[in-house]
Amino acid sequence: xxxxxxxxxxxxxxxxxxxxxxxxxxxxxxxxxxxxxxxxxxxxxxxxxxxxxxxxxxxxxxxxxxxxxxxxxxxxxxxxxxxxxxxxxxxxxxxxxxxxxxxxxxxxxxxxxxxxxxxxxxxxxxxxxxxxxxxxxxxxxxxxxxxxxxxxxxxxxxxxxxxxxxxxxxxxxxxxxxxxxxxxxxxxxxxxxxxxxxxxxxxxxxxxxxxxxxxxxxxxxxxxxxxxxxxxxxxxxxxxxxxxxxxxxxxxxxxxxxxxxxxxxxxxxxxxxxxxxxxxxxxxxxxxxxxxxxxxxxxxxxxxxxxxxxxxxxxxxxxxxxxxxxxxxxxxxxxxxxxxxxxxxxxxxxxxxxxx
Numbered sequence: 001x002x003x004x005x006x007x008x009x010x011x012x013x014x015x016x017x018x019x020x021x022x023x024x025x026x027x028x029x030x031x032x033x034x035x036x037x038x039x040x041x042x043x044x045x046x047x048x049x050x051x052x053x054x055x056x057x058x059x060x061x062x063x064x065x066x067x068x069x070x071x072x073x074x075x076x077x078x079x080x081x082x083x084x085x086x087x088x089x090x091x092x093x094x095x096x097x098x099x100x101x102x103x104x105x106x107x108x109x110x111x112x113x114x115x116x117x118x119x120x121x122x123x124x125x126x127x128x129x130x131x132x133x134x135x136x137x138x139x140x141x142x143x144x145x146x147x148x149x150x151x152x153x154x155x156x157x158x159x160x161x162x163x164x165x166x167x168x169x170x171x172x173x174x175x176x177x178x179x180x181x182x183x184x185x186x187x188x189x190x191x192x193x194x195x196x197x198x199x200x201x202x203x204x205x206x207x208x209x210x211x212x213x214x215x216x217x218x219x220x221x222x223x224x225x226x227x228x229x230x231x232x233x234x235x236x237x238x239x240x241x242x243x244x245x246x247x248x249x250x251x252x253x254x255x256x257x258x259x260x261x262x263x264x265x266x267x268x269x270x271x272x273x274x275x276x277x278x279x280x281x282x283x284x285x286x287x288x289x290x291x292x293x294x295x296x297x298x299x300x301x302x303x304x305x306x307x308x309x310x311x312x313x314x315x316x317x318x319x320x321x322x323x324x325x326x327x328x329x330x331x332x333x334x335x336x337x338x339x340x341x342x343x344x345x346x347x348x349x350x351x352x353x354x355x356x
Contacts, residue, residue: 022052026070034059037068047282049074054282092238094355098265105237113231118224119303119320119335120213122189124161124175127208138164138171138200140193145185148202153181159210164192166201179305209328212304212335219331222322232294233274236354243278243286250351251276257347258315263356267297269313272344273352290352303338317341 024045028037037059047054052074060069095102102108135150148162157178164173171193180187193200216223259271274291281287295314302308303320312318318340322333350356 021055021073021075022050024049024072024074026072028059028068028070030066031068034061034068037070041070041072045072053285092354094264107235107237109231109233111231112228114226115229116224116226118215118222120215121302122175122177123211123213123215124163125205125208125210126161127206129206132160132204132206134203136167136201137198138167138192138202139198140191140195140200141185142195144188144191146188146192146200147184148186151204153184153186155181157181157186157204160204160207162186162188162202162204164200164202167193167199168197170194170197171200177305209330209332211332213302214322214333214335217333220324220333222320222333230296234292234294236290236292238288238290238354239281239285240288240353241284241286243280243288254347254349254351256344258313258344259349260346261348261350261356263349266294268346269315270294270297271349272315273347273349290354301338304335307335307338309338309340312340313342315344317343 026041026045028040031037031040038057041057041059045054054072055075056071056073058071058073061067062069133148133151135148137149139147139149141147158181160178161175162178163175164171166173174192176192177189178186179189211217214222215225254273255275257273258269259266259273261268263271272293272295274293276288276290278286278288297314298309298312300308300310301312301318307320309318318338320335321337321339323336324331325334326332
């Protein structure tokens with residue numbers, strides 16, 4: 001007659017800060033197959049044991065053809081994941097601060113994503129011919145402000161590009177646009193070194209057409225380029241006693257919406273709700289995993305020297321309108337306006353019952 005022989009081993013108890021588990025070993029005899037063993041195990045072992053939930057059953061057939069070794073694991077989540085009273089509510093909490101350990105119940109994915117851009121942060125221009133000037137002792141005398149050696153700054157330099165190509169390690173090498181000239185100073189589009197740094201090696205190449213930071217310009221389009229950009233997504237796992245139609249309707253109403261208010265320490269507009277997966281864990285509990293994607297808000301997004309976008313929320317869509325103009329004897333595309341398109345509605349994420 002088929003029967004189960006339970007082997008309770010006190011050494012199988014495992015305790016930790018984040019999870020407690022207990023393993024029971026069972027010897028199954030005279031069952032026709034593993035499915036029959038599984039049915040018997042689920043029928044004759046409790047879903048809850050010592051306050052722990054049955055989380056895993058592993059069955060291995062022995063060579064004698066009539067016995068099976070079974071391992072039943074019971075485990076528990078931390079106390080803040082305990083089953084709450086119905087219906088789901090805001091009893092689940094967000095992290096108290098942005099510095100606490102997230103602990104159990106979260107999955108994080110922070111990686112690079114490929115995006116297409118048509119406008120550069122800064123763009124160096126190099127034309128045909130010899131360099132206009134160069135030096136070996138560029139001095140950073142104020143934020144964004146430098147004094148060059150080997151040339152006297154004058155108004156014709158405004159809009160030109162210099163390249164910092166060497167010097168002490170404090171210098172950030174690369175192209176810089178001259179946006180203002182006064183006296184012996186150039187004001188650049190960004191700061192090349194800490195104030196007080198000297199010894200920068202620099203050059204001002206022959207000039208070239210200015211496309212106002214537009215990338216890969218042709219006569220009729222801005223081709224742009226692909227770059228790597230930060231991408232963050234996270235999941236929040238909770239245990240609740242009830243998933244009903246009302247809760248499903250709430251979830252559906254929030255999918256594809258961004259946070260109206262601050263949520264898990266992210267600013268309004270930065271978090272996009274992607275929905276959830278819910279699984280019945282046992283007779284009294286559902287496991288629900290909520291999914292989110294994060295894009296940070298951007299302020300003072302510079303398109304050209306004359307166009308700066310005050311605010312682009314994380315999931316808004318920013319695009320630029322160009323028009324053809326003739327410069328340097330050629331037709332080029334010139335930015336004339338920037339637009340911030342709101343493509344996602346806002347939602348009240350507190351309705352998910354996971355805190356804010």
